Amino acid sequence: MADNIQKEMLKTISILMTTAFAFVAGSAWNEAIQALLNEFLEQGSALIGMLIYAVVVTIIAVIVTLFIGRLMGKVGIDIEDE
Numbered sequence: 001m002a003d004n005i006q007k008e009m010l011k012t013i014s015i016l017m018t019t020a021f022a023f024v025a026g027s028a029w030n031e032a033i034q035a036l037l038n039e040f041l042e043q044g045s046a047l048i049g050m051l052i053y054a055v056v057v058t059i060i061a062v063i064v065t066l067f068i069g070r071l072m073g074k075v076g077i078d079i080e081d082e
Contacts, residue, residue: 011077018068022061029057 037049072078 007075007077010075011072014068014072014077018065021064025060026057 033053034050037053041049
């Protein structure tokens with residue numbers, strides 16, 4: 001019973017950590033990358049830069065999420081039950 005509770009706590013913590021990481025990383029880099037794009041791109045091409053930025057951030061978020069999921073799998077916690 002205690003083992004199930006501990007696994008459930010680790011599962012919940014891993015989900016919260018993944019969500020928090022995505023939020024903090026997005027917030028931290030958003031303005032810096034916007035400023036960088038505004039500096040190097042003309043006003044009309046800023047939209048293309050923002051789309052590239054969104055794709056790159058999405059790829060990074062997926063990789064980190066998969067990494068955390070694999071770590072939880074090694075511990076024996078299946079986070080795909082949700």
